Amino acid sequence: MDSENSTIPEAENPEEFTGLKRGKIKTIAAGIPAVISSMEKVIGEAGFSRGMKALWSLNKKGGFDCPSCAWPDPDDERSPIAEYCENGARAVAEEATAKKLMPAFFSENSVSDLAKLSDYEIGSKGRVAQPMFLPKGATHYKPISWNDAFGKIAASLKSLASPDEAIFYTSGRTSNEAAFLYQLFVREFGTNNLPDCSNMCHESSGVALGESLGIGKGSIKLADLYEAEVILILGQNPGTNHPRMLSALQKGKKNGAKIISANPLPETGLMGFSNPQTVKGVLDMDTALTDLFLHIRINGDMALLKAIQMLLIEEDEKNPGSVLDLDFIEKNTIGIEDFKLHIKEQNLDELVRISGISLIQIKETVEILKHKTKIIVCWAMGLTQHKNAVDTIKEVVNLLLLKGSIGKPGAGTCPVRGHSNVQGDRTMGIFEQPSDSLLQKIEENFGFVPPKEHGLDVVNSIKAMYTGKAKIFFGMGGNFVSATPDTTYTAEALRKCSLTVHVSTKLNRSHLVHGEEAIILPCLGRSDIDTVNGEKQFVSCENSMGVIQSSKGILKPISDDLLSEPMIVCRLAIAMFGNTSTVNWDDYEKHYDTIRDAIEKTISGFEKYNERVRIPGGFYLPNCNREGTFDTTTKKAHFNIAPVTTLAMEADDLMMMTIRSHDQFNTTIYGLNDRYRGIYNERRVILMNEKDISNRGLKDGDVVDLVNNHDGIERVANKFIIIKYPIPEGCSATYFPETNVLVPVSSVADKSNTPTSKQVILKVKKHMAESI
Ligand SMILES: Nc1nc2c(c(=O)[nH]1)N[C@H]1C(S)=C(S)[C@@H](COP(=O)(O)OP(=O)(O)OC[C@H]3O[C@@H](n4cnc5c(=O)[nH]c(N)nc54)[C@H](O)[C@@H]3O)O[C@H]1N2
Numbered sequence: 166m167d168s169e170n171s172t173i174p175e176a177e178n179p180e181e182f183t184g185l186k187r188g189k190i191k192t193i194a195a196g197i198p199a200v201i202s203s204m205e206k207v208i209g210e211a212g213f214s215r216g217m218k219a220l221w222s223l224n225k226k227g228g229f230d231c232p233s234c235a236w237p238d239p240d241d242e243r244s245p246i247a248e249y250c251e252n253g254a255r256a257v258a259e260e261a262t263a264k265k266l267m268p269a270f271f272s273e274n275s276v277s278d279l280a281k282l283s284d285y286e287i288g289s290k291g292r293v294a295q296p297m298f299l300p301k302g303a304t305h306y307k308p309i310s311w312n313d314a315f316g317k318i319a320a321s322l323k324s325l326a327s328p329d330e331a332i333f334y335t336s337g338r339t340s341n342e343a344a345f346l347y348q349l350f351v352r353e354f355g356t357n358n359l360p361d362c363s364n365m366c367h368e369s370s371g372v373a374l375g376e377s378l379g380i381g382k383g384s385i386k387l388a389d390l391y392e393a394e395v396i397l398i399l400g401q402n403p404g405t406n407h408p409r410m411l412s413a414l415q416k417g418k419k420n421g422a423k424i425i426s427a428n429p430l431p432e433t434g435l436m437g438f439s440n441p442q443t444v445k446g447v448l449d450m451d452t453a454l455t456d457l458f459l460h461i462r463i464n465g466d467m468a469l470l471k472a473i474q475m476l477l478i479e480e481d482e483k484n485p486g487s488v489l490d491l492d493f494i495e496k497n498t499i500g501i502e503d504f505k506l507h508i509k510e511q512n513l514d515e516l517v518r519i520s521g522i523s524l525i526q527i528k529e530t531v532e533i534l535k536h537k538t539k540i541i542v543c544w545a546m547g548l549t550q551h552k553n554a555v556d557t558i559k560e561v562v563n564l565l566l567l568k569g570s571i572g573k574p575g576a577g578t579c580p581v582r583g584h585s586n587v588q589g590d591r592t593m594g595i596f597e598q599p600s601d602s603l604l605q606k607i608e609e610n611f612g613f614v615p616p617k618e619h620g621l622d623v624v625n626s627i628k629a630m631y632t633g634k635a636k637i638f639f640g641m642g643g644n645f646v647s648a649t650p651d652t653t654y655t656a657e658a659l660r661k662c663s664l665t666v667h668v669s670t671k672l673n674r675s676h677l678v679h680g681e682e683a684i685i686l687p688c689l690g691r692s693d694i695d696t697v698n699g700e701k702q703f704v705s706c707e708n709s710m711g712v713i714q715s716s717k718g719i720l721k722p723i724s725d726d727l728l729s730e731p732m733i734v735c736r737l738a739i740a741m742f743g744n745t746s747t748v749n750w751d752d753y754e755k756h757y758d759t760i761r762d763a764i765e766k767t768i769s770g771f772e773k774y775n776e777r778v779r780i781p782g783g784f785y786l787p788n789c790n791r792e793g794t795f796d797t798t799t800k801k802a803h804f805n806i807a808p809v810t811t812l813a814m815e816a817d818d819l820m821m822m823t824i825r826s827h828d829q830f831n832t833t834i835y836g837l838n839d840r841y842r843g844i845y846n847e848r849r850v851i852l853m854n855e856k857d858i859s860n861r862g863l864k865d866g867d868v869v870d871l872v873n874n875h876d877g878i879e880r881v882a883n884k885f886i887i888i889k890y891p892i893p894e895g896c897s898a899t900y901f902p903e904t905n906v907l908v909p910v911s912s913v914a915d916k917s918n919t920p921t922s923k924q925v926i927l928k929v930k931k932h933m934a935e936s937i
């Protein structure tokens with residue numbers, strides 16, 4: 166960290182404790198406390214009538230799409246009262262807040278003073294209410310007109326030696342309409358430098374599924390969860406991050422599904438659920454969800470999956486076809502013989518050791534799966550953010566292929582997406598590696614030749630800024646400095662830029678850790694009314710299961726000086742290209758239907774977009790796996806052969822996963838509690854196994870420093886309180902983004918280049934001269 170007197174704005178949270186309080190780990194998620202908690206937050210931030218109005222419209226057909234996670238809404242019946250969860254309500258509260266930051270706020274608070282606050286404090290300041298500019302060498306932001314802001318950005322972009330010196334990041338809340346225009350603008354400018362939050366999130370899933378199954382998205386619909394016989398949940402904490410998934414699991418379970426979850430933590434939502442949207446739930450009558458909990462070691466999933474498959478194959482050999490779906494395998498797949506040989510070569514004892522799951526439990530899993538054919542596997546960051554993430558997800562696919570569990574009702578892949586439109590942004594072409602067909606369509610439809618060379622993803626963008634190869638950073642949403650790995654390095658990379666620009670709703674740390682000049686462009690959020698030429702507009706999003714739906718805000722914007730994201734892109738493009746452009750930017754400014762017409766011409770699956778998006782509940786995009794086909798090079802699904810790998814660790818090393826608390830949405834910190842895990846009023850904690858604590862001569866409550874050594878560089882995060890927690894030996898957990906300083910920028914997943922945020926090797930050292 167910088168010294169106290171430094172005026173360089175701080176990239177990390179202050180090393181101060183907020184007053185840890187402890188409670189019991191909860192066994193049941195949601196119920197009445199969740200309802201109370203969400204109402205309190207919304208009313209507190211937005212006021213009663215504004216708050217209630219927002220909640221009433223949230224996820225209703227014709228309402229606005231929840232800005233929290235990407236979990237789908239039911240296709241048919243939606244709850245007449247509430248089709249949202251506690252954390253969705255909190256995301257709305259954040260956005261619907263009545264607090265706004267006027268020029269006086271920025272003249273009273275210097276950038277470096279604001280950066281001394283915690284993320285929680287920065288976020289609670291409110292919505293940015295007008296465009297703001299930080300001139301070179303200045304200590305305070307000052308107001309700027311929209312025209313001047315666009316003029317400055319255009320002039321800076323034009324001054325670059327090459328368009329590849331600019332980086333255009335996207336977070337996953339951006340609507341389809343805004344995302345489409347944004348990638349079009351960036352490609353007309355002349356670069357494919359379009360990193361996005363996916364690079365840190367489900368990139369590994371996209372790569373694995375694309376290579377094995379021919380489509381980088383999941384195959385199931387929501388209703389498949391109601392029909393499944395077995396649902397496996399690997400590396401996901403739905404109780405906090407996708408709470409509405411619990412209702413679907415509950416329904417599946419009622420219909421007879423067995424649920425198996427594997428997690429290093431006994432996450433509350435996996436264990437039990439009390440549905441706040443049913444009468445029984447309001448009376449707090451609960452359902453136990455998980456039938457078999459596998460208390461797996463961090464990154465033990467590949468070994469577990471191989472052990473399960475070994476025993477399934479052995480069982481099948483006793484009576485061929487009784488366990489494996491040989492017809493499906495024969496007709497649809499490639500590589501089964503080599504795969505079986507590979508599995509037979511594995512050492513079962515080693516697999517047991519690496520996974521941390523006993524042979525008895527592995528056999529129980531196999532018993533559950535053996536004669537079932539409708540199997541769904543759900544996963545999230547617990548599988549995607551490891552060095553071998555792509556191969557682990559391919560191992561998930563191997564299991565589903567053995568059982569013929571893809572392309573039929575009640576079965577398939579379910580990577581549970583994060584941001585509410587992260588999947589849609591990709592569909593719209595936000596990708597540093599565009600397909601040839603997209604580029605060809607752009608050329609045909611828009612009259613310019615887009616760049617063909619692949620651009621930079623998140624990790625490579627950071628490195629390019631650090632080494633001076635990239636000079637301008639433009640963020641369409643998100644909080645780049647806090648969300649990315651290696652905070653010290655990344656902050657330095659951003660500081661080296663000549664200009665950093667953020668299109669944002671709320672103030673965040675990335676506005677404070679800035680380039681020579683910086684600009685904040687404040688935009689409308691999902692819940693805000695968006696009026697163009699006197700007509701209310703709507704946008705559209707794609708959820709985790711490929712449904713496109715409209716989203717129309719209902720709240721009066723907190724300021725007249727906000728622009729929508731599509732409008733920001735249009736006006737920037739006009740400032741940039743003037744009348745030299747072959748794209749009709751003026752048209753897109755007039756009505757969003759014109760943007761959807763352009764999308765329809767360019768992206769497949771959007772036939773009659775404007776008509777179908779107006780159907781209540783929206784429409785499904787085509788999905789080859791769902792239809793039982795595989796769009797790979799061979800038109801077959803591929804079994805993948807990969808060894809079980811482990812990272813070299815010293816005897817006193819711990820493996821750390823960086824996870825979300827219940828009170829946060831990524832870098833937006835709603836509060837300081839993690840209610841389900843029984844941790845209150847403190848985020849600087851490290852969850853450790855009892856034995857790991859005592860072996861180090863430490864005790865619960867001690868304050869420690871966390872040290873990572875990777876590639877000869879020492880990374881340190883000071884002052885974390887030890888919490889004894891049921892986590893396997895050798896494993897530990899902390900909250901992100903406080904520990905992102907420890908995630909090495911060069912430690913990435915093979916093939917997907919995703920930072921290994923769940924696989925950080927560290928030593929804990931007693932913090933000296935400090936007590937709490
Ligand atoms: N309220 C709320 N909702 C959110 C978000 C939020 O921050 N807050 N974030 C959104 C985003 S962008 C995303 S990507 C998703 C994230 O959703 P999750 O992936 O559920 O989020 P994480 O907190 O990263 O949790 C990862 C889970 O995987 C487990 N895990 C870690 N390593 C391993 C492993 O090696 N093996 C196994 N089997 N398990 C492991 C952890 O114990 C934890 O339960 O949620 C989205 N929804």
Ligand SMILES: Nc1nc2c(c(=O)[nH]1)N[C@H]1C(S)=C(S)[C@@H](COP(=O)(O)OP(=O)(O)OC[C@H]3O[C@@H](n4cnc5c(=O)[nH]c(N)nc54)[C@H](O)[C@@H]3O)O[C@H]1N2
Nearest residue numbers: 336362366642643644648668669671673823831832901922
């Ligand atoms: N160590 C560690 N690091 C991680 C992860 C992890 O598990 N561990 N998870 C990774 C994952 S999965 C993800 S997805 C990334 C998330 O990375 P990002 O998407 O970059 O981060 P967020 O915190 O979601 O961004 C929040 C900011 O977005 C802005 N915002 C909110 N709504 C809108 C909107 O409608 N429009 C615009 N323009 N701006 C808006 C607000 O200003 C807010 O401060 O973080 C990654 N980083």
Ligand SMILES: [Mo]
Nearest residue numbers: 366367583584
């Ligand atoms: Mo994510």
